[in-house]
Amino acid sequence: MRAGVALGALTLAVGLGAKAHAGINNRNGIRHVLLISVDGFHALDYLNCSNGIAGVNGGAPYCPSLAALAKTGVNYLDTSTSKPSDSFPGLMALMTGGAPRTMGVNYDVAYDRVLNPPLNDTGNGLLGTSTTGTPCVAGGTPPGTSTEYDEGINLNDVPGVHGQDLLNGGAPSGDGGINSIDPTRLVRDGNCNPVYPWNFIRVNTIYGVIHAAKGYTAWSDKHPSYSSVGGPTGTSTDTNVDDYFSPEINSDSANYELGATPALIPAGCSPSLPDQPPVAAGDDYTGSFLNIQCYDGLKVNAILNEIDKKNHDGTAPAPEPSIFGMNFQAVSIGQKLIYTRNGGVPPMTPTYSSHGGYLDSMGTPSPSLFQEIKFIDTSIGKMVTELTNQGELDSTLIIITAKHGQSPIDTSRYKPNGSPNDPDSILSACLPDSELNQIGPTEDDVALIWLKSSCNVATEVAALEAASPLASNIAGIGEIFSGPSIGLYWNAGDSRAPDILVTPNIGVTYSNSGKKEAEHGGFAKDDTNVIMLVSNPSFKARTVTTPVETAQVAPTILKALGLDPNALQAVKAEHTQTLPGLSFSSGD
Numbered sequence: 001m002r003a004g005v006a007l008g009a010l011t012l013a014v015g016l017g018a019k020a021h022a023g024i025n026n027r028n029g030i031r032h033v034l035l036i037s038v039d040g041f042h043a044l045d046y047l048n049c050s051n052g053i054a055g056v057n058g059g060a061p062y063c064p065s066l067a068a069l070a071k072t073g074v075n076y077l078d079t080s081t082s083k084p085s086d087s088f089p090g091l092m093a094l095m096t097g098g099a100p101r102t103m104g105v106n107y108d109v110a111y112d113r114v115l116n117p118p119l120n121d122t123g124n125g126l127l128g129t130s131t132t133g134t135p136c137v138a139g140g141t142p143p144g145t146s147t148e149y150d151e152g153i154n155l156n157d158v159p160g161v162h163g164q165d166l167l168n169g170g171a172p173s174g175d176g177g178i179n180s181i182d183p184t185r186l187v188r189d190g191n192c193n194p195v196y197p198w199n200f201i202r203v204n205t206i207y208g209v210i211h212a213a214k215g216y217t218a219w220s221d222k223h224p225s226y227s228s229v230g231g232p233t234g235t236s237t238d239t240n241v242d243d244y245f246s247p248e249i250n251s252d253s254a255n256y257e258l259g260a261t262p263a264l265i266p267a268g269c270s271p272s273l274p275d276q277p278p279v280a281a282g283d284d285y286t287g288s289f290l291n292i293q294c295y296d297g298l299k300v301n302a303i304l305n306e307i308d309k310k311n312h313d314g315t316a317p318a319p320e321p322s323i324f325g326m327n328f329q330a331v332s333i334g335q336k337l338i339y340t341r342n343g344g345v346p347p348m349t350p351t352y353s354s355h356g357g358y359l360d361s362m363g364t365p366s367p368s369l370f371q372e373i374k375f376i377d378t379s380i381g382k383m384v385t386e387l388t389n390q391g392e393l394d395s396t397l398i399i400i401t402a403k404h405g406q407s408p409i410d411t412s413r414y415k416p417n418g419s420p421n422d423p424d425s426i427l428s429a430c431l432p433d434s435e436l437n438q439i440g441p442t443e444d445d446v447a448l449i450w451l452k453s454s455c456n457v458a459t460e461v462a463a464l465e466a467a468s469p470l471a472s473n474i475a476g477i478g479e480i481f482s483g484p485s486i487g488l489y490w491n492a493g494d495s496r497a498p499d500i501l502v503t504p505n506i507g508v509t510y511s512n513s514g515k516k517e518a519e520h521g522g523f524a525k526d527d528t529n530v531i532m533l534v535s536n537p538s539f540k541a542r543t544v545t546t547p548v549e550t551a552q553v554a555p556t557i558l559k560a561l562g563l564d565p566n567a568l569q570a571v572k573a574e575h576t577q578t579l580p581g582l583s584f585s586s587g588d
Helices: 002-020 043-051 064-070 087-096 206-212 224-230 253-259 276-280 291-307 330-336 367-389 457-466 483-488 550-560 569-574
Strands: 032-038 073-076 109-112 145-148 218-220 243-245 323-328 396-401 447-449 477-482 500-504 533-535 542-544
Touching: 032 087, 032 367, 032 550, 043 064, 043 367, 064 073, 064 367, 064 396, 064 533, 087 206, 087 224, 087 550, 087 569, 206 224, 206 323, 206 550, 218 291, 224 243, 243 291, 253 276, 253 291, 291 323, 291 330, 291 367, 323 330, 330 367, 367 396, 396 550, 457 477, 457 500, 477 483, 550 569
Parallel strands: 032 323, 032 396, 073 542, 218 243, 218 323
Antiparallel strands: 073 533, 109 145, 396 533, 447 500, 477 500
16 A cells, blocks of 8 residues: 555656646756745855854854855855845845836835725734725725735734734645735725735746746745745736745744644754743744744755655645745844843853844854854755755756845944934825825835825925934935936836935944844845855856846746746846856857
């Protein structure tokens, strides 16, 4: 009986695999692409960990897995992410080959002047029409609304409370994914239909192109809303990602065991998470240097299952995907977290320190960040080992990059600059916080500002300038973009373009939080410069110093799989080039 079942499963997997690659041109020898985003990881972080830096690990290198990939890889030193450099636009740049102006993606929470608010309130405070009493009118003129694509649209979120209760986002069954999305919390189009994450994107993605070519597709990320990677389908179903796994990062870490598939739980994370004070306090996984590794470890094990030709939780056979991958959060948390539980003393001291981040401008990692870098390197090493064991390493293109960087690297330059000195406070009379359909401006180490229609852009820019003279500059403002200069980043008349863009001085973040010492989203070098390492055993080691962008990953992936990069609408519109220095077939 067991042998028969095993043989049947093997036959099914082989059959699915053959079908999966029926439309993929294998002339390049690449049949799979493993895309990894190590959120926050700079090119400098990779240089330091692969070469070693004084004062850390005895001066010896400490990322052997990444260094091994570089021996058959191309390393790009000057790689820039999207601008803004937040997770949502950073992710979608990798998937579409486009910039925010083309994708229509600015931030998890942004604004659109031609959409309607949701039916019900979101978990992060966007009011629905069931609360405001102003119904959505199909065919009418939409009033405009904040657009929220983060944890607030999950099923089990409680209105007015940040985060969720359950790791699976409240899905009625299984471990989450698109079944965790509450359609009544989605913003709506002119016909009052919910705008699902994959339909919010204005252009298609690599997942849509590869799926249309009969490739099998999989992705793992931190929110159900990041199912946007599938790209538009025009329906309420994401049909372009065959296996989407998205444990909710902002869920209560006390429910880890309740929400995690037991087979996916990493060693050391059961029967309880290793760092209990944040769990007792009801923190999510971003509040602990250790618990974030247990969170990321779920997705690492999902990747290992997919390499082994199973679905992400290992319960059924599946083809090894033509495109698959995940994002790591551990490094990002290691860069910015100030540990506030247990008297500020993290477990396993002195291996970990209370402050993450860096010790100097050279990027010397703190003890906590050092441990996060070692964790992601070990995890990537497991993936490479599994590819080797399955005989798939030669046919797999591995891309290690990041959705965003983190600023500042020199932690001593960090300056929390929230109320009353942030742009939100300075322009409060003209921001639609008090109006319906608006959560507020988007602020991190950048500010995207949408004004009330009754307010004048020039007048509000003058107010910001008055608050930022060179002598005092209480707002920490570096540059202000408005009017024609907004055209550097958004198209004129775009319903999603902000009225004003503020980029602060390096280190300034528009927040008064005492739990972090770095942030991302802005336009500074530390925000936008990230690792870009592309590896395959057929490559020779090479370093490229020519500036490149993460948006070039998308057309490169299609080219590697023998598909047409110009099948991507953003690539065609923006003339996005493939990454230089790579050759996938003779004559390229």
